[in-house]
Amino acid sequence: MISRPRRRVPAPPLLPLDDDDLLYEIFLRLPPNPTSLLRASLVCTRWRRLLRDPGFLLRLRAFHRTPPVLGVFRISQRSGRFVPVGENPDRVPAAGFALPDPTSWVLLGCRHGRALLRSRPGWLQLLVWDPITGHRRCVRLSRLGSHVKACNATVFGDPVGLARREGSFRVAFVFTGNGHASTCVYSSDTGAWGRLITAEVPCDDVSMEPSALVGDAVYWLLDKGGILQLHLGKESLAPMDPPPQAQSLYHGNVQLMEAEAGVLGFAGVKDYILHLWAREVSGDGTANWVLRTAIYLGGFSPQPGVTPRIMFVPPIKILGVDEGDNFAFLRTIFGIFMLSLDAMVLKTVSDVKLMELFHPYSSFYVAGKLASIYFILVWLLVKCVYALHDICHGDFKLSSTRN
Structure with a gap:
């Protein structure tokens, strides 16, 4: 009896979504808000x-x-705590951003999804913390000499390319x-x-205000x-x-920022006006400060005849600028506000009027399991609210069948 060779059954072709590289490309093009990545x-x-x-x-x-x-x-x-600023359902849970022990660490600033903290007391070590992944890494500092009067530090990653190791x-x-x-x-x-770099020209002491990259x-x-x-x-x-007469105009009520790609910016508040400067380079290579925008914030001034319980000097304090x-x-007599520099739209962040330090945090967020449950519950709640709104306004019609 002659046995016939069995036909080899071809393997089923891979579906497009079985390719991790293709999935990566699809995920990259999702809107970067937390809800899109969560779903x-x-x-x-x-x-x-x-x-x-x-x-x-x-x-x-x-x-x-x-x-x-x-x-x-x-x-x-x-103490220190995290205050989310997003609207539901993109409002991240504050519990996932609990700061390390504030009695041992002082927050210096945030950039590229990381927070940088220094040990307290003194500058014995720095802590680089990624709130999204939970990764922490301590960096030791050499003991500073008695001549050192002020210190500051900043953390940054590699936001442009992938030449560096992931997470570096x-x-x-x-x-x-x-x-x-x-x-x-x-x-x-x-x-x-790396090697120690020393400025050849004398300068004043560095402040504790956030840096700009x-x-x-x-x-x-x-x-x-x-x-x-x-x-x-x-x-x-x-x-x-800095910009001309910046010290006498703003009296330290300033922040550094990036005006546009590769251009240093400078934000200063005088009374109820926010000035935005840019350091532009002319054709001959000379750099000059140019005042680009003046934003009037008179809506925060007290009403005539009304004396607020808390008076600030200055009346509006610029607390920080986001990474982008x-x-x-801005801190005002009414609380903390977030001003969109493009749309000129104000949004309340907190009704707290007094605080010492304030650090915006920006990152791409993918929720863990517990946070995913939180997002689902919020999303369902928002859906229910909209459904009730439609019912109350007659937009939702009920149909019934009589036997």
């Missing part, structure tokens, strides 16, 4: 694993460039004293600090109104002048 993560375990992968979050940042503002960290003398970051640490400024940069890729340079404010520039590529440190430089956060 995709709930499809299956595989999709959730891909969306929460650090490599995908890095590519998401490179694709969309500007992450949404998720909230702000409010820091008082002995750098920390720029600056210290001043006796008219001199020095800085060095830590790289998580090497696990070590513009292109390949980091900028800090100085106590008496100047600006300190660290050029990462050239490894140079030098002071520079799209929103300015």
Whole structure:
């Protein structure tokens, strides 16, 4: 008996959604708000694993460039908490952003999805914390000399490309004293600090205001109104002048920002006017400050004949600018507001009128399991509210059949 060879059954062709690379490309093009990524993560375990992968979050940042503002960290003398600013159902749960022990750590600022904290007391070590992934890494500092009068630091990742290892970051640490400024940069890729860079020109002490990252340079404010520039590529440190008469106009009520791609910006508030400056370079290579926008904020002034219980000097304080430089956060007699610099729209952040430190936090957010349940409940609640609204206004019709 002759046996016939069995026919080899061809393997079923792979479906397009079986390809992780193709899924990545689809996920990258979703709207970067938390709800869109949440719904995709709930499809299956595989999709959730891909969306929460650090490599995908890095590519998401490179694709969309500007992450949404998720909230702000409010820091008082002995405590700190996270206040979400998104509208439901994109409002992230504050519980997932609980700060490390405030008695041991002081928040310095946020950038590229990470928060940077320093140990208390003193500057013995820095803590780089990613609230989305929960990853933490301590960076030790050398003991500072007695001549050091002021310090500041900032963290930044690699938002443009994927040349660096996934999850890598750098920390720029600056210290001043006796008219001199020095800085060095830590790289998580090497696990070590780079060489010490010292400014050749004397300068004032560095302030504790947030820094600005513009292109390949980091900028800090100085106590008496100047600006300190660290050029990462050239490894140079030098002071520079602010806009004309900035100190006498704004009296320290200022923030550094990026006016546009590769252009340093400067925001200052005088009474009830917000001025936005840009440092433009002319054809001959000369850099000059140009006042681009003046925003009148007279709506925050007290009504005639009404004396508010709390009076501030200045009446409007600029607390910070978000990472994408799209929103300015302002303290007023009515509370904390977020001002859209493009649409000129105000939104209430908090009714708290007094605070010491204020740090906006921006990132692309993919919820974990517990947060996913929270989002689902909020989404269902919003749906129910809209359904009840339609019923009350007669837009929802009931049909019945009589036997």
